[in-house]
Amino acid sequence: xxxxxxxxxxxxxxxxxxxxxxxxxxxxxxxxxxxxxxxxxxxxxxxxxxxxxxxxxxxxxxxxxxxxxxxxxxxxxxxxxxxxxxxxxxxxxxxxxxxxxxxxxxxxxxxxxxxxxxxxxxxxxxxxxxxxxxxxxxxxxxxxxxxxxxxxxxxxxxxxxxxxxxxxxxxxxxxxxxxxxxxxxxxxxxxxxxxxxxxxxxxxxxxxxxxxxxxxxxxxxxxxxxxxxxxxxxxxxxxxxxxxxxxxxxxxxxxxxxxxxxxxxxxxxxxxxxxxxxxxxxxxxxxxxxxxxxxxxxxxxxxxxxxxxxxxxxxxxxxxxxxxxxxxxxxxxxxxxxxxxxxxxxxxxxxxxxxxxxxxxxxxxxxxxxxxxx
Numbered sequence: 183x184x185x186x187x188x189x190x191x192x193x194x195x196x197x198x199x200x201x202x203x204x205x206x207x208x209x210x211x212x213x214x215x216x217x218x219x220x221x222x223x224x225x226x227x228x229x230x231x232x233x234x235x236x237x238x239x240x241x242x243x244x245x246x247x248x249x250x251x252x253x254x255x256x257x258x259x260x261x262x263x264x265x266x267x268x269x270x271x272x273x274x275x276x277x278x279x280x281x282x283x284x285x286x287x288x289x290x291x292x293x294x295x296x297x298x299x300x301x302x303x304x305x306x307x308x309x310x311x312x313x314x315x316x317x318x319x320x321x322x323x324x325x326x327x328x329x330x331x332x333x334x335x336x337x338x339x340x341x342x343x344x345x346x347x348x349x350x351x352x353x354x355x356x357x358x359x360x361x362x363x364x365x366x367x368x369x370x371x372x373x374x375x376x377x378x379x380x381x382x383x384x385x386x387x388x389x390x391x392x393x394x395x396x397x398x399x400x401x402x403x404x405x406x407x408x409x410x411x412x413x414x415x416x417x418x419x420x421x422x423x424x425x426x427x428x429x430x431x432x433x434x435x436x437x438x439x440x441x442x443x444x445x446x447x448x449x450x451x452x453x454x455x456x457x458x459x460x461x462x463x464x465x466x467x468x469x470x471x472x473x474x475x476x477x478x479x480x481x482x483x484x485x486x487x488x489x490x491x492x493x494x495x496x497x498x499x500x501x502x503x504x505x506x507x508x509x510x511x512x513x514x515x516x517x518x519x520x521x522x523x524x525x526x527x528x529x530x531x532x533x534x535x536x537x538x539x540x541x542x543x544x545x546x547x548x549x550x551x552x553x554x555x556x
Contacts, residue, residue, distance in 0.1 A: 215525070223510070223525055227533075230506035233373040237364075238498045240380035244387050244412050246491050248405035251395050253488075257480040259402050262342020264487035265335065265474050268467040269326060269343065270350055274319040275357060276463040278312055280456030282361035286508050287451055288444075289369040294516025298432035300444075305366045305435045307444035311452070312358035319354060323347045335474045339483070342402060349406035356413035363420045368509055372429060379419035387412035466490055503533055 245267065253260045285308050292300040322329075327344025331337060367376055390411055394404030424430050469486065476482040507530030514523035 223529055227506040227510055230373055230509055231503040233377045234502035234505055235499055237376045237380045238502055240384045243384055244409050248391055248409055251391055252402050252405050255401055257484050261480040261483040262339050263346050263402050264470055264483050265339055266343035266346035268470040270347055272464050272467045273322055276460045277456050278358045279361055280459030281452035282365055283455040284448055284451035285362055285365035287512050289366055290509055290512025291516030293369050294513040301433040302435045303438050303440035304444045305362055307441045308362050308448045309359055311445050311448050316354045316358055320351045323351055336479045339479055346402050346406050349403045353410035353413055356417045359417050360413055375423045379416050383412045383416040386415055
C-alpha cells in the first residue's frame with residue numbers, strides 16, 4: 183500500500199509513542215477480522231456520514247431555494263439563472279470544491295500523525311491559495327454574457343445569466359473559505375458545528391432571499407446576493423467556533439513559517455482532486471448549457487434544471503459516506519495504521535455496492551416487474 187504522506191513526520195514523534203503505535207499496528211494486523219471490528223468501523227464512518235448528509239443538503243438547498251423563487255418570476259428569469267448556475271459551476275464552484283478536497287488528505291493525515299499545528303498551517307495556506315484562485319474566476323464571470331453569446335446561446339437568456347453571474351461573484355470567496363473550514367473540522371470529526379451552522383444559514387437564507395427578490399424587487403440578482411449573504415453567515419459562525427472552541431485549541435488556524443511551504447503541497451494535491459471532481463460535475467452542467475441551444479431554450483432549460491435539482495439531492499447520501507470513509511482512511515494512514523485504513527476503504531466500497539445494487543435486491547424476491555417498480 184502507498185506510504186502515508188506524513189510518514190516522515192511520524193518519525194519526529196517521541197520514541198515511546200512510535201513504539202506503542204508500531205506495536206498496536208502489528209497486533210491489529212495479526213488479529214482476525216471480527217464482526218465487532220467491522221461494526222465498530224461502520225459506526226465511525228456513520229458518525230461522520232449521517233450528520234454530513236444534513237450539512238451538505240442544507241448547503242445545496244441555498245441555491246435550490248433561490249432557483250425555486252426565481253422560477254416564480256417567469257421562464258426567462260429561471261432559464262437565465264439556470265444557465266448562469268451551470269456556467270459558474272463549471273468555471274468556479276466545481277474547481278474550488280475539488281481543490282478544497284486536498285485538505286482531506288493533508289489535514290487528515292496530519293491529525294492522524296498528531297501534527298496538530300501542521301493542520302492549522304495547511305488550512306491557512308489553503309485559504310490563501312483559493313482566495314487567489316477566486317480572482318481570475320471573478321474576472322471571467324464578468325464576461326459571462328459575451329461568453330454565452332459567443333457559444334450560441336439565446337441573447338435574452340445570456341443577458342439574464344450575465345447579471346446573475348456578476349451578482350454571484352461575492353459568493354465565490356465565502357464558498358472557498360467554507361469548503362476549507364468544513365474539511366478542517368471534518369478531519370477532526372467535529373461534525374455537529376458544521377451541521378448547526380449550515381442549518382442556521384439555510385433558515386436565514388429563506389426570508390433574506392424572499393425580501394431581496396420580491397420585497398426589494400431585485401429579481402434574480404437578489405437571489406444571487408442572498409446566496410452570498412448566507413454563505414458569509416456560515417463562514418462567520420464556523421470561524422467563531424474555530425477561534426474560540428477548546429476542541430480546536432491544538433489545531434488553531436494561525437500564521438506560521440509552515441504556511442508558505444504548505445501552499446505548494448496544497449496545489450500538488452488540489453489540482454488532481456479538482457480534475458476528478460470537475461470531470462464528474464461538468465457532465466451534468468454541460469447538458470444544461472447544451473439545452474440552451476434547443477429550439478425553445480427558455481422552456482427546455484427550465485425543465486432540465488428542475489429535473490437535475492431533484493436528481494442531485496440523491497447524490498448527497500453516497501457523497502457523505504464517501505466523505506466519512508475518506509476522513510477515516512486519511513486519519514488511519516497518518517497514524518500509521520495501514521490495516522485500519524484498508525478496512526475503512528473496503529467497507530466504504532461495500533456500502534457503495536449495496537447502494538448501487540438496490541434495484542437488484544428487489545428482484546431476488548420477485549421476478550415480476552410490477553412488484554419491483556420503486
